[in-house]
Amino acid sequence: MVDTHGTILTNVNSTYSPPVGIGIHPRKAAEHHVEVAGQVVQQALSGSGDKKLVPDIISYSAGPGLGPCLRIGATLARAVATYLSLPLVQVHHGVGHLDLAMASTKARDPLAVLVSGGHTAILVHVGRKWLFYGETQDITLGNLLDMFARETKLPAPGGRSVESEAAKSKRLLPLPYTVKGNDVSFSGLLTASIKLVKTGNPVSDVCYSMQEVAFSMLAEAVERSLVQTQKREVLLAGGVAANSRLKVMISEVAKDHGASFHPVPISLSGDCGAQIACSGQLAYSYGGEISISESIVVPRWRLDEVDVPWIPLS
Amino acid sequence: MDTTQLDMQPFHRGAEADLFLTKIGPWKAVVKRRVRKKYRIPQLDQRIRSGRTIREANALSDAKRAGVRAPSVLSVDIEDFAIAMSFVDGEIARSCLDQLPRREQSRVLYAIGQQVGALHEAGLVHGDMTTSNIIISRNGLPFMLDFGMSSHSSDPEDRGTDLHLLQRSISTSHALDSRRSEKLIREGYSREFGDRQASISFLRQREIARRGRYFAIR
Numbered sequence: 001m002v003d004t005h006g007t008i009l010t011n012v013n014s015t016y017s018p019p020v021g022i023g024i025h026p027r028k029a030a031e032h033h034v035e036v037a038g039q040v041v042q043q044a045l046s047g048s049g050d051k052k053l054v055p056d057i058i059s060y061s062a063g064p065g066l067g068p069c070l071r072i073g074a075t076l077a078r079a080v081a082t083y084l085s086l087p088l089v090q091v092h093h094g095v096g097h098l099d100l101a102m103a104s105t106k107a108r109d110p111l112a113v114l115v116s117g118g119h120t121a122i123l124v125h126v127g128r129k130w131l132f133y134g135e136t137q138d139i140t141l142g143n144l145l146d147m148f149a150r151e152t153k154l155p156a157p158g159g160r161s162v163e164s165e166a167a168k169s170k171r172l173l174p175l176p177y178t179v180k181g182n183d184v185s186f187s188g189l190l191t192a193s194i195k196l197v198k199t200g201n202p203v204s205d206v207c208y209s210m211q212e213v214a215f216s217m218l219a220e221a222v223e224r225s226l227v228q229t230q231k232r233e234v235l236l237a238g239g240v241a242a243n244s245r246l247k248v249m250i251s252e253v254a255k256d257h258g259a260s261f262h263p264v265p266i267s268l269s270g271d272c273g274a275q276i277a278c279s280g281q282l283a284y285s286y287g288g289e290i291s292i293s294e295s296i297v298v299p300r301w302r303l304d305e306v307d308v309p310w311i312p313l314s
Numbered sequence: 315m316d317t318t319q320l321d322m323q324p325f326h327r328g329a330e331a332d333l334f335l336t337k338i339g340p341w342k343a344v345v346k347r348r349v350r351k352k353y354r355i356p357q358l359d360q361r362i363r364s365g366r367t368i369r370e371a372n373a374l375s376d377a378k379r380a381g382v383r384a385p386s387v388l389s390v391d392i393e394d395f396a397i398a399m400s401f402v403d404g405e406i407a408r409s410c411l412d413q414l415p416r417r418e419q420s421r422v423l424y425a426i427g428q429q430v431g432a433l434h435e436a437g438l439v440h441g442d443m444t445t446s447n448i449i450i451s452r453n454g455l456p457f458m459l460d461f462g463m464s465s466h467s468s469d470p471e472d473r474g475t476d477l478h479l480l481q482r483s484i485s486t487s488h489a490l491d492s493r494r495s496e497k498l499i500r501e502g503y504s505r506e507f508g509d510r511q512a513s514i515s516f517l518r519q520r521e522i523a524r525r526g527r528y529f530a531i532r
Contacts, residue, residue, distance in 0.1 A: 063528075064527070064528040118527065118528075119527055120527075121527070124486070126486070131486050132482075132486075132526060133486055135526050135527065136526075136527070137522065137525045137526070138525065140527070172355065172357045172358060177358075177362065179463070180441065180442075180463075180475050180479065181441075181442045181443065181444060181463075181475075181479035181482075181483075182444075182479075183479070212354075212355055212358060213358065216353065216354045216355075216358055216362075219351075219353045219354070220329075220330070220351075223329045223330070223351075224329040224330075226329075227328060227329040228329075228408070228444075228446055228483075228487065229487075248353070249353040249354075250353075252351075252352045252353035253353055256352070300528045300529065300530045301528055301530075302526070302527070302528045302529055302530070303527075303528070
């Protein structure tokens with residue numbers, strides 16, 4: 001729950017985590033969502049004290065993401081909205097990340113760097129939309145870390161495991177560095193990193209090298225985009241924004257070009273309800289209410305298709 | 315040549331390099347020096363800077379030999395990650411393309427397409443093909459710059475990447491009609507490279523553009 005100023009009232013989470021060495025199975029993740037749904041909603045509405053919170057709008061993440069999981073959220077949102085006779089708003093998951101990050105870091109019109117399991121993108125706001133200035137041509141930074149962790153039997157979440165392993169090493173192993181203009185590509189890096197582990201290199205050395213190479217690639221793409229767009233702010237959002245090494249690198253880039261750096265706080269970097277509430281509330285004030293029959297899910301939904309007229313924030 | 319001994323005036327600061335104006339013999343020259351990036355660990359930083367300096371110097375002369383308009387390499391200083399090259403008098407396409415009269419604009423876009431086509435025909439790819447890396451000279455001819463990420467390649471993947479990056483830089487940084495721009499660039503490109511080869515590049519370009527996240531399957 002978020003109020004109209006973007007202040008977070010409650011932010012209740014329950015994350016599905018697969019066993020070590022195994023990826024997320026869409027059906028199992030959806031089953032988890034069904035199990036915890038009632039409890040999460042109840043906790044969110046009960047607030048911190050004894051005063052019950054009464055919502056004015058219900059918003060849900062319509063995509064992008066795994067269909068079975070999105071449908072659980074959408075069904076739940078429809079049910080609550082119908083039961084309480086409240087307006088329903090759909091939110092793009094990535095836009096939710098950006099809106100909460102903007103609200104919590106006071107960025108107005110930044111070069112936005114969104115790094116998560118679903119996105120690795122460098123975005124600028126033009127007209128009513130976020131435009132992709134650069135992005136990954138294959139897997140995301142989150143995919144890279146998670147898939148590497150899965151293959152090398154590191155515990156989930158992969159990003160945190162890789163970061164703590166990397167902290168134990170200072171030895172750079174040779175790995176492919178792929179920047180194409182403002183785009184990056186991580187799939188070759190993933191394959192090469194897994195191969196290094198399988199051929200007997202210490203996991204910590206590989207984690208260190210993979211992080212350095214992957215983050216340097218992104219930092220370079222961000223730097224190019226920053227010089228080309230001449231933006232005065234750099235926003236860092238998404239789950240991978242919790243990584244302290246990445247934060248240092250992107251802040252160096254911003255500082256070097258006289259831009260201010262706005263990293264999303266760690267507690268709000270990963271996927272959370274507050275993102276959807278924050279974005280839903282903005283969308284609602286711009287006429288984003290939809291009917292139940294329109295409340296579909298969109299597993300593939302590109303960020304630059306979303307109408308985001310509320311940016312730059314005033 | 316040791317470029318640190320030259321009398322140089324700061325001229326421009328790019329994302330990865332500083333540019334200085336100087337004179338080498340009778341020529342007005344630009345020294346491009348790749349600067350250290352604090353965000354990268356020194357080992358990786360050195361590898362990237364020296365690799366790109368060598369790449370760029372080689373590619374510039376290869377491109378020129380293939381008849382592509384680009385600055386001439388006058389000297390390379392690997393220790394200092396610097397290249398001295400001839401000065402091209404003009405304006406960066408990124409900042410002047412929108413202001414040109416419509417007919418002139420069309421001619422320039424077509425000519426840019428021709429340059430990319432000529433480069434590809436010579437078995438080279440640019441690797442960072444954006445309007446920020448093209449200078450339109452005083453007499454309206456496009457010159458290509460910044461070959462640090464270029465390579466020898468006849469792979470449709472790399473050719474498609476050049477076209478994709480160019481097209482995206484036009485759609486994100488210019489007020490031009492991106493359909494019309496693409497058509498003109500493609501005409502120039504096909505003219506230089508031949509329809510058959512060009513169509514292979516265009517097909518891959520489209521595929522690369524759709525590799526971004528969450529494109530709907532339509």
